[in-house]
Each structure stands twice: as C-alpha cells, then as structure tokens.
Amino acid sequence: MTKKTTGRTILVLNGPNLNLLGTREPAIYGRATLTDIATATKSRAGELGFQVEFRQSNSESELVSSIQGARTGFAGLIVNAGAYTHTSIAILDALSAVDVPVIEVHLSNIYRRESFRHHSFVSRAATGVIAGLGAKGYELAVEAIANLALAAGGRRRNTAAAKTARSKTAR
Numbered sequence: 001m002t003k004k005t006t007g008r009t010i011l012v013l014n015g016p017n018l019n020l021l022g023t024r025e026p027a028i029y030g031r032a033t034l035t036d037i038a039t040a041t042k043s044r045a046g047e048l049g050f051q052v053e054f055r056q057s058n059s060e061s062e063l064v065s066s067i068q069g070a071r072t073g074f075a076g077l078i079v080n081a082g083a084y085t086h087t088s089i090a091i092l093d094a095l096s097a098v099d100v101p102v103i104e105v106h107l108s109n110i111y112r113r114e115s116f117r118h119h120s121f122v123s124r125a126a127t128g129v130i131a132g133l134g135a136k137g138y139e140l141a142v143e144a145i146a147n148l149a150l151a152a153g154g155r156r157r158n159t160a161a162a163k164t165a166r167s168k169t170a171r
C-alpha cells in the first residue's frame, strides 16, 4: 500500500548510541556530531519548505512511542534506529502502522560490515533506504520525502481534477 504524505514537518528519529557521534569511530561514522547532523538536516529541509523535528533516544520503548505518535500528520519519517535496526521487531511493528513515507538511514554501509548488521527489520517497513553516505544521507532522505510529498500532492490534484472533469461531463 502507498503511504500517505501529509503535513510539512519531517520527524527524524535516531536510536541508541548515536548521541556519541563525533567522539569515537570517525573512520566508520565520520566526524560530525548528532547536533551537526540535526543542523544540516534542518537547513536542507528549510530550503525545500519543510521543518524537522529531530530526536534521539537510547530507549527502544521511547522510539516505539515516538513512531506511534507519528502515524499521521508528518510529511514523513527518517529513521536511523542504530543497533535496534538489526534486532527490534517492536520498532518494525510500530513502523508498519505508520501511514506516511519512512526513509531508513545509516551513516555506514551496513552491508560492508559484520554479517549481523546485514539484516534490517526497519527495511521491511521502509519506503526507501540510504546507507553508507555518512551524514549526507539525512539530507538525501529529506530530499526523498520532499519528492514523495510533491508526487503525492500531484496525485491528489489529479484525482480532484479528474473528479471535477467527470462531474462536468456527466452534467
């Protein structure tokens, strides 16, 4: 089923340990802190006419609650669930109930890393996946949601126009 697109705010959710970005493992995750990423993501969204709500939690239950609260009303969700990507059926179930586009983001290319990172539960509920492009991946995810919103708006306009045309023909 195609996920609906509404609103002008994009919710960005970050999972466990992503608050440590910029402090260790720069070879894998880059040097940007999560605050740097939030700033760049908000800036790109602003250029495209969107706002961003940017959150990080180390708690699976908090992430599930955030997802449940975002089932409608947002333009889309960007999710880097961190290690929960590979373990959490609870996050998958919550994402499956979301009615807006979901873009899964990973800083690293999880498919070039340990085999336990090759499987993502999040991907089963994601509209698209971006991995291995570092912090830039978040900005690309914003662009993807903006494009999906534009396409969905076009479809809604077409449907409205088609209805008007049909009713005029029927008169």
Ligand code: CA2
Pocket (backbone or CB within 6 Å): 016, 017, 018, 020, 021, 022, 023, 024, 025, 029, 080, 081, 082, 083, 084, 085, 105, 106, 107, 108, 109, 110, 117
């Ligand atoms: O590549 C990604 O974005 C990941 O989602 C990051 C997760 C990892 O478990 C996923 O397999 C891939 C881990 C984020 C932890 O980041 C740290 C940053 C600095 C120091 C320690 C951890």
